[in-house]
Amino acid sequence: MADAIVTTEDGFLGGQLRLRQPKSGHRAGHDAILLAAATSAQAGHKVVDLGSGVGTAGLALARRVSGVSLTLVEIDPQLAELARENAAANDITADVVTLDVASSADIFAAAGLPQDSADAVLMNPPFNDPARHRASPNKSREIAHVATEDTLPTWIHAARRLLKSGGxxxxxxxxxxxxxxxxxxERGFGSVAIMPVYGDIAAPAIRVLVRAMKGGRAPAAIEPGIFLRDANGAPDLHIQxxxxxxxxxAWASL
Known part of the structure; x- marks a missing residue:
């Protein structure tokens, strides 16, 4: 039996969302909220958050867009349980599935996630380069943070399988x-748009938000970037x- 997780309760979206999350290990931050804020969805849309952790990005999206049908997919049973509790505590309806993103189509379907069923998928996969990231003794933290060479292809394949044409x-x-x-x-997606995220105005981008359509045919586009801090080093007002x-x-209204 796994040891109980020591948690904190933290406010997101200016207190509109209260989430319990582990005190140590993988903790939600700006990336999850920016991801939610960049995801376009409408009431009635089927939305899947792959690798949801405690549910931050998916629940933040559902707080902004009422009426979405939200599924949170998380491999860690303890984080999945926190996601389930967080959805209930914030009065947000969400299915929470304990599932490895690398699972087969049959396993996804058995969990209520058949192929070609989602209007939108959002994800914040593990992305630290193992060559530059010291392995953590906390295995769940390592899984949440460190990418392998198969991480992106595996996660994007799962998203492509879940999405409807045009999703x-x-x-x-x-x-x-x-x-x-x-x-x-490259396989199955098009209409790719890239939004760079800069820590400040004078430094290279630290993140990219990427949007792609299943079966899309429009040419790729690099969108205006967003800056966490302005030219004076103060927090950017819009991002705040x-x-x-x-x-x-901007993508949220597409």
Whole structure:
């Protein structure tokens, strides 16, 4: 029997979302909220958050867009249970599935996630480069943070299988791994759009938000970037509004 997780309760979206999450190990932050703020969905849409952790990105999206049919997919049973509790505590309806993203189509279908069923998939996969990231003695933390060479192809394959034709995948990844993202999207996806995320105005991008359509045919586009801090080094006002749940990113209304 696994040891109980020591948790904290933290506010997101300016307190609109209260989440319990592990005190140590993988903890939710800006990436999950930016991902949710970049994901387009409408009431009635089937939305799947792959690798949801305690549910941060999916629940933040559901808080912004009422009426979505949300499924949170998480491999760690303890995090999945926290996601289930967080959905209930915030009065958000969500199915929570304890499942490895690498599972077969049959296993996904048995869990209520058949092929060609989702309108939108969002994901924040493990993305640290193992060559530059010291392995953690906490195995769940390592799984949540460290990518292997198969991580992106496996996760994007799962998203492609779940999505309807014309369905949209939105993901966040480290900026220096953009080439790997584009390579993994070559099969089955098009209409790729890239939104760089900069820590400040004078430094290279630290993250990329990427949006791709299953079966899309539009040419790739690099969208205007977003900056966490302005030219004076102060928190960017628009991004502060996004993080506080008072605004969304441009893609959210597509």
């Amino acid at each position: 949209v995948l939105t993901l966040i990844w480290r900026a220096d791994g953009l080439a790997d993202v584009l390579a993994a999207l 509004q996004v993080l506080a749940g008072q605004a969304a990113l």
